[in-house]
Amino acid sequence: MLVLVESGEITGLLDLDLTILKVDGQGNLDPSFGDNGKLNSDFEGYDISFPVDLQVLPDGRFYVLGYGQIIGQADQPYIIQRYTADGQLDVSFDNNGQQIFQFIGPPEIAANMLLYP
Secondary structure (H helix, E strand, O other): EEEEEEEEEEEEEEEEEEEEEEOOOOOOOOOOOOOOEEEEEEOOOOOHHHEEEEOOOOOEEEEEEEEEEEEOOOOOOEEEEOOOOOEOOOOOOEOEEEEEEEEOOOOOOOOOOOOOO
């Protein structure tokens, strides 16, 4: 099971990232995933990463949906990242593993995603 967590710290500037944990049925971290069961990442190019959803493909790869923000700017584009089953950013997906969707108009917030074959 994969667990998506917003993580970070406040040290002068807000620095929020995303953490993905892979646990087995007993709640133990899977050492074959990321760094001993834990993957720390962020939306490249953004000060704040707001992950909101995670969807797993049948082959174990997975997508993370969220939005990013640069401090001092109002824009909050939707961002989708794809990872390999072992927790590495899948660089074969669009722009080094990350696709950014910028829409014109007031800021909107991504809430969830649905993968449709």
